[in-house]
Amino acid sequence: VKHRKAVLAVPLIIAVLLAVGCDGYKDSMNGSAKVATAVEQGIAAVRDLHTNGKITQAERNEWLLYFADVTTVNTDFRTRVRAIKAQGATGNLAYLDVANAALASLTSVEGKHVLKVGSSASQAKLDLTMHLIHSVMNTLALALQKGGN
């Protein structure tokens, strides 16, 4: 019975490992696409909150400027990722520095803007978007670090 399990388990493990193998370039682009999606959702949330009178125009505009800066960071991130790929880099570590730099830029951008709104419910909703953006890049950096090479 033990041999039978081994016969079944070993190739299965190999197949799974091959299927989910790390790819620094692809993971980076996937993370960037997720950041862009989070920004897209954030813009929609800001629009809805403003339309429904939950946040002021000044508050809306500050969040929009924050999202604009995040978009710039995200675009720059992909430019650097493509440059690394063009240099023929393989593995994950080549992309880790770029992901960490993008993470630092996002932290800087968060501190640059006054992202406070009067409504606590609206604040919670908007903060969630900001945390999502940050955690996507943080998760990418951790994955690249864990993937090694």
Place this chain on the structure above:
Amino acid sequence: MSTLSDIDAGLLILDRVISLLKSLMGQHGLDGDALGVIADSKDLANAAAIKKMLAEPPGA
């Protein structure tokens, strides 16, 4: 000890698992370039939406 039928059964299951993984990868398996293009277009659309909203007059 494993018999030939055990191994055949194992290979059959493995084949099915790989098919399932391929199916899943096909669904979510865009390559890096394609994901980059998606991110490019989303960033552009986001930047345009932000610019448009910031240009709206107060009270709009």
